[in-house]
Amino acid sequence: MTIDTLPTTGALVAPRAILQVGSKVIEWSSWDGEHNSINEAGTIHVEVPGKFADWAWWTQQTEILVDVYVGFPKDPQNYSASDLTLLQTFRIDSIRLNAATLGISLSGRDLTSLMTDQKIDIKFQNQTASQIATFIAQKVGLTPNVQPTTDLVGHFFTQDHVSLHRQQPMWSVLTYLAQHEGVQCFVLGRTLYFGAFGSALSNQPYLIQYDPPTTARPYPTSNATSLEFEHDLTLAQDVSVRVRSYHGAKNAVYTSIATASKTAKRVERDANLAQTLQQYDFTFTGLTQAQCDAKAQQLLDQISKHELKMEAKLPGDTIIYPWTPVIVQGTGTPFDTTYEAARIRRRFQVDPPKFEVSVHGKTVTDAQTVTLS
Template sequence: MLNTLPTAGTLAAPRSILMVGSKVIDWSDWFAGHNGVYEAGTLRVEIPAKFVDWAWWTQQTEILIDVYVGFPKDPRNYSASDLTLLQTYRVDSIRLNAMTQGITLSGRDLTGLLTDRKVDLKFQNQTASQVATYLAGLVGLTANVQATKDLVGHFFTLDHVSLHRQQSIWTILTYLAQHEGLQCFVLGRTLYFGAFNSALSSNPYLIQYEPPSSDRSYPRSNAIELEFEHDLTLANDVSVRVRSYHGMKNAVYTSIATASKTAKRIERNATLAQSTQQYDYTFAGLTQAQCDAKAQQLLEQISKHEFKMEARLPGDAIIYPWTPIEVRGTGTPYDTTYQAARVMRRCSVEPSRFETTVHGKTATQAQTVVLA
């Protein structure tokens, strides 16, 4: 486990530093989020009037904020080197309140550089690692990339897709990472593309729950708050039907992916999936193989919402979207492993607090990224 239970119950003194370059900025409250692999995490920082230098802030055109958190040995004398770099965020907007004289900063982590930028380039004669290194440099990120061998043109041929159209950089990178069986994520100012087992730990974060007993009228948990949700619609069998007309082949393709309590399967005959909760999608230009892949992808996305969990925990810097969250002790089907869909941390001065909130969904196999 990533965390040790039971906790020792010792007094903790969390500290946080926010930096713009070498400049430490003062703040009263911040919210920092990490989302899944399909969107950038977000940041919001509140700066009260007593710390605001309007002249300095109004002159900035590009602001990157490094968020550090941790538990230094000396909570009265510490620096960023004593803390953990949680994430680097790029400020998208500065809101200045003329009446209170305060400032609110809003931004996203540097995954946003990759999701916002589209490219129309040919990569067939390069490996996935060469492509990742090039694309990281294209947006100014440092590349921590592990070498691969296969040329990416092989992937496109197998999937009957082409990059001779504009795609977001992030779509390309996650597509290539999937084919190589690698991880792809941005942490700080670095794009990681490879098998980073130390970062994407298989060790789960444990939430232990003890229900009330005859000796104790209240529950106990290492979570401050713990809630569960069961989607009764998705608790039944679920079917996803994908249909597509392929102009070059002058053909219509249909694929149905079905998840039941006992099995998951792909069918091409609609009569075999009539007793399920059905979702219909239509896409243009897919082959039969691509319809099958798209149906399976959408089925996984829908099915993973059957069980949901939300937990408010004491603040730390060890839970990320790739961290499995395991719940034990409820004595119900909620005792399972969840995939963190979103991790939100809040740190404030008054009242003094540092908390982590995790939104989890039933863990499934990794989603498939399909370039249409």
């Protein structure tokens, strides 16, 4: 089952959007907003039509939070924010005034920026990751939606040799802990999510169907208005990642090699590699053999994700997010696979009317575990 319905019915729809600052609904001529990934702040750019009388209000604001609501109301002539979906809340970083056109340009980031811009001392070794996530959310004024964890984070810090006596950006601390716990960490609206929210947020995939030309129909069709693919020929070769580490306490040097081929993924400790492999070398300090194995697999997965890339433009909607898998089918090539959305951009403009979403995806690593040999 997919999150979108195919084939489409061809019914006319009337998308609507409301941009709201507090209780004030603001005028706009166009806006585009991005979700960059689960672990990064999204961005927004808004064009406000020129009215000199509005300049005073905009320049008097010390902080501007814009709630972006989008949807398809039953009555497109009479609707409110309650009839739409809260797409995201953005914090405006800059206001630009154009003296010739009187227009106002707003640029900002979602509320992840509250944590990327603030640092905090890592002194939580006797607390759990969920306790820290709740503390940070409340400290920056976000509502925490945090699932409980049990391990004390001092174990993580000691294992990875992270300094406990220097400041780190709050967001770096949270994403570090989320990676160790194997959970998601992101901001939606004014809520910080920390946990495994796959089913709650709908992990159903979005399907892009491509139908090649036929004799009767000498042109392709698709539910995407534009569809492009990229194949990284370097990463298409068998890839290996070698991690070396000197462990001072054990006075030992450890090596781990993770390899990916068209037929298998594996982690090896033998330094003799086939010459056909595309090799990446990394050096870390203080890792055990098990940590070298884990680090090699992690880096291999990150590199392998970029082998196949996809970019699609689709009719605007509110159902695709960074946690939504995107499936392409119908090309009859290796591009028929599942992609992870690295960047999602929505653009809405008044004249001429347009609402579209662009998805930039990369292949999802198919192996979740490895065997040691």
